[in-house]
Amino acid sequence: MITQNTFAAQWFSTSLLLLSLTLPLPAFAQQTVSAVSQPVEEVKRVLDPSEYTLGSGDRLRIDIFQAKDYSGEYSVVADGTVTLPLIGNTKVKGLTIAQTTNLISRKYAEYLKVPVVTVILSKPRPLKIAISGEIDRPGSYEVALKEDLQYPSVSDLMELAGGVTTTADVRQVQIRRVISGKNQVLTANLWDFIQQGNQEEDLTLQDGDSIYVPTVDQIDVTETPMLASANFGIQPVDSLNVAVVGEVYRPGTHKIEARRDTENARPELPRLSEAITQAGGIKPLADIRNVEVRRLTRTGTQQVISVNLWELLQSGDTNKDVVLQKGDTIIIPKAEKLETSEVGTLSAASFAPKTIRVNVIGEVKKPGALDVPPNTPLNNAILAAGGFDMERADHQTVDLIRLNPDGTVIKQKIRIDLSKDISDANNPVLRNEDVIVVERSRQTAASDGLQTILKPIGSFFSIFRFFGF
Template identity: 45%
Template sequence: MRSHRHMDTRWWRWLAGGMAGAQIVAGLGLSPAGMAMDGWVAQQISSPTRYVLGAGDRLNVEFFNIPEYTDQYQVLSDGTLHLPQAGTIAVEGLTLDQATQAITARYAQVLRRPIISLNLLQARPVTVAIAGEISRPGSYTLAAASPDSPSTLTQVLQQAGGVTQSADVRRIQIRRVSDRTLGTESVTINLWDLIQAGDIRQDLTLRDGDSIVIPTATTVNPEESRRLAAANFAADATQPIQVAVVGEVNRPGPHTLRLNTNLTSSNDGLEALTVSQAIRVAGGITQLADIRDIQVRRVTHTGQEQVIPVDFWELLMAGNLQQDLPLQNGDTIVVPTATALTSAELAELASASFAADSMTVYVVGEVSAPGAIALPPSTSLNQAILAAGGFNNRARRSRVELVRLNPDGTILQESIDVDLSETLNAADNPSLRPGDTVLVGRSGLASFSDTLGLLLSPVTGVASLLRLLGL
């Protein structure tokens, strides 16, 4: 048989095309590797030989040297083909090779050494069920794009809205009816190998009736979550999601997140809705926020709650984008209250992209424009006084009172020596917090003048009355 391996390429092309190459090569005892792999022949031998036929498949049945029998046939609803001279032949559940053998065996009864080839022209729609950590579980019908491009696992995941962030893509189960035992077989698919190593074998071709189960991950890895969110079979980031943000944010409560290219442009190119975006939509963190211990609470499809820790101090100081966890619909973000923050930490928080754009403080008393003032976060005491127009002529310029409402409901009141030339420091020029009140009192001279005016007001009142009466 070795001489056949060196036959002219044109002979192989004719043999493979006009005489159903896969059939004849097998008959000659050759493997496809011995063939000249030009594009057309490669396309023929790379067809989905493991495809299982069923009702609705459209086939081309070619009879060598009998053109009147060659035609296109469709598998009927009972799983059979109706062929000339041979009648009805059951092909449901058979691969193309098995069906070719069955048809050849039937025609061997009426023809002398029949040579028959079978090609799939149009695959039937594939109906599968999907459950677990998927955006829209249920039953789906997929139409194959072409005979050489059957429906795959990632295609149905995309149609079902993508896997959730709680999905364990390393242990996806596909259950199908066995061709041999008619029982159910199960295979485990690792789509993480597809993401990491491009292992296309993990993108399994689906069959009609397959069931797909996506389990819940026992733990959530922030780095892997970002990679999963970028996969084409992850949940669609262009769809809005509902989340809740509670704790030390300026507008706690439920919020709707929508993808914003301006927000994602600095997010390592990741098109996903993340914790930092949720905090910004909630008005930003307050100056009491403990960003080291933020939690994302997530309910899985089984009803269990996952608690995922997030350290935004690591994001702020080291630029660790892995801490900016992608979110999914229904997540709750909890921003706890810090027990103690230094002035340096307050300054860092105020400059963060997820901090509030402004805060409201109150400067009252002897300033030019007393009242509520909107200022950037962590504005110093001196800056707040200047923003209120500065001291007026009656002000006591050496000392002011700072009144602060603490988170536990207590009130802090302290006297601060003022020097408008001081830089930011905790003693003489502290950072203010939202809701702080700065009270600027009267100078000693202004107080004396006011008191004197109060004491003399009855006398001046009597004198005015006497003058009015002409006495």
């Protein structure tokens, strides 16, 4: 025969069992601690349902056996209390479900002979979590639990906050948490999570947690593509402003628009070469081996990323084409000396000017300034100017006048053969602002009067005098 006390005890045990089955299960298994600010016996990186503590916004289902009038749904209000029939306001903030069950049972024992109380968390409150450091949108966030009642992870909140910046140290993300009344710091290595898929590093968050994403000591540009591929990593933007100064044709602040392969595709991350192109391209004496990208971190310090774009041209490794961040300053220094053998490679680079300007004057059919592609050979420029004036031009030689970046001027006499391929001797590659002078033939010069002799290139005499030719 089962007495009332025996039945009550069995019902209470059954209620606790149902309670443990009703509460949400953790997302991941128990994890170990990478680093803590103070030693603790054991710190769980996932939330055990039995350890859930109540707070403002939680909704509870409270059932009292054989007392339907006192049973129902109750919310924990701002002061951390629930208002219950008979016993009134009861403070439950900071208590676990089991502690709340015991407290309500004791209070109802003053009115009921054997109160059997069951408390279930029917709707947990949104988690309040703060995030700061190298994150796109730092601040405080309210995060509702997922439909399956699993708690959000560190990567979930980082994604919600817009992803990390390019200077984030994802190997040492800190989660600051109060555990047993003590402030503790957990450390998550999300790089290991990205590389190895180690979910133990993607910690489950609790209400009141604070996440800090520190600044990396030195940016490794080869890791940027991997960071960009993560859902919580570097996120593309539609446009950003950067400053480009030094040896470019249009120094200043430039707006870099995002590129898309298709209309609905994810925007590509803006890169260094795009900014240099936007700034008009590099000048002839640009030192692309020692380009600097200066970047402000969230801590207010400045990081300098040294970039060797010559290696990018030689290897084709796009990882060396640095991903830009809003507010970057790009400095293109001036080279002391430029190797002649490198001119052609630089002219063909994506960040070189789209066209160069050369002047063809004298005995051609259409003398004047021409805009031609980089690496255009001399023969092509003559043909673009209409070709030789067959009756008056010297078909054998032309003068090539070049203003060097260091301010010096050279004049070179070139023997012309329009059938020749590119060569320094007969058909050199032209540079920006080169001048080609096509002289008269000896017969034409002898038959012309002085006025006629001076007329075709008279406008260019001032340049000759300036150069000392």
